[in-house]
Amino acid sequence: MVLLRRGMATMASLKRSGKVVCIGRNYADHITELNSARPKQPFFFQKPTSSLLLPGEGPVIRPRGVNLHYEVELALIMGKRVRDLNSEDEQAALDAIESYALSIDMTARNVQNEAKKKGLPWDISKGFDTFLPIGNVISKAAIPDPHKIELYLSVNGKMQQNDSTELMLFRIPRILADISKVMTLEPGDIILTGTPKGVGAVVPGDVMRAGIRVDGKELEEARMEVA
Amino acid sequence: MVLLRRGMATMASLKRSGKVVCIGRNYADHITELNSARPKQPFFFQKPTSSLLLPGEGPVIRPRGVNLHYEVELALIMGKRVRDLNSEDEQAALDAIESYALSIDMTARNVQNEAKKKGLPWDISKGFDTFLPIGNVISKAAIPDPHKIELYLSVNGKMQQNDSTELMLFRIPRILADISKVMTLEPGDIILTGTPKGVGAVVPGDVMRAGIRVDGKELEEARMEVA
Ligand SMILES: [Mg+2]
Ligand SMILES: [Mg+2]
Numbered sequence A, B: 001m002v003l004l005r006r007g008m009a010t011m012a013s014l015k016r017s018g019k020v021v022c023i024g025r026n027y028a029d030h031i032t033e034l035n036s037a038r039p040k041q042p043f044f045f046q047k048p049t050s051s052l053l054l055p056g057e058g059p060v061i062r063p064r065g066v067n068l069h070y071e072v073e074l075a076l077i078m079g080k081r082v083r084d085l086n087s088e089d090e091q092a093a094l095d096a097i098e099s100y101a102l103s104i105d106m107t108a109r110n111v112q113n114e115a116k117k118k119g120l121p122w123d124i125s126k127g128f129d130t131f132l133p134i135g136n137v138i139s140k141a142a143i144p145d146p147h148k149i150e151l152y153l154s155v156n157g158k159m160q161q162n163d164s165t166e167l168m169l170f171r172i173p174r175i176l177a178d179i180s181k182v183m184t185l186e187p188g189d190i191i192l193t194g195t196p197k198g199v200g201a202v203v204p205g206d207v208m209r210a211g212i213r214v215d216g217k218e219l220e221e222a223r224m225e226v227a
């Protein structure tokens, strides 16, 4: 009963989402593996709400001709309308968050690389339907410190990503400050905080398992097939 | 009374918007004026729903350090959930549209140029609060052919943009087909169809007037201050 009610709250929160804003290049080793430049400040992009894949809704669909990459990320679900947050005010940032979730920022890497080369928007590469699998809502109480959890993702049983959010280059208060100086954040908005190293390709038939550990204990795990 | 009810329907439609998808470089002369490459196929980007400025909500705010450009565009408001539309099926495309609106795709041109150069996303340059002024909803009955209307925009009384939607490189069925092959379109979603030549900068104190003419008759005009 409690679980069911939690599940329903989840759906409601996620369906309320007005926008999904994602930070790029927020873990040093991931920047290295993609041969990207290290950003002097956080930069961000959007995924459309139509790309959301809620718990139980799988699989992730690989579009034809796409080199499909996974990027496991910690998602923040906003609980307040905020703008111009101060990056030094950690409490204000945490207060603006309603809850957390596990997410995978699925990316058409070949389309993204082409866009980068031509100076074109990233939206297509990040925005296909099913490109944003998201897990159940995780209460703030379950994550005492969002900069001290482990994110992991395995493909067909082989661990590919497994790092602590301690490694974020820009921490959550800075991320929320920078976004909210451009775009007002609203309740239900979802923020993806970047992916650690280990991204790679998946093909139809692959099974991803992604999860969050807190103090070495598994808090959330989701299984996601690729079709 | 009728006017009031129309106004309320407007707000409701626009507030239902889940995403705003915009076509870039869809008029040849605008491509030339920005020294851009002519696209072989439509490409698109998103503006966040938080950038919407509904009728009566002005002014447009210029962020500090931003070279702020106007781009007048015809907006489509979707009425159906559609995906994988066929670009040859003009009727299906028009059926999926609920109504039209006048819009201005405000753009931080210097931020966009920097992003293009670095291969970074366009989202910041397109996504500040107030960067999407939109007019009243225009019924489909009032626009018999969306490829045969005139869009115009003046700044401080001087006409800057004034062209027919006949000049679109990719017409509406093709635009909707290409977007819907990537992202499911949902009722309330807003599509911006590109801007004709004549874009330029505005500064605080400037007054823009934008409008739509059908058969030489003014159908909609909106006044928008810059602050
Ligand atoms: Mg919404
Ligand atoms: Mg990512």
Ligand SMILES: [Mg+2]
Pocket (backbone or CB within 6 Å): B022, B023, B024, B071, B073, B105, B192, B194, B195
């Ligand atoms: Mg535009």
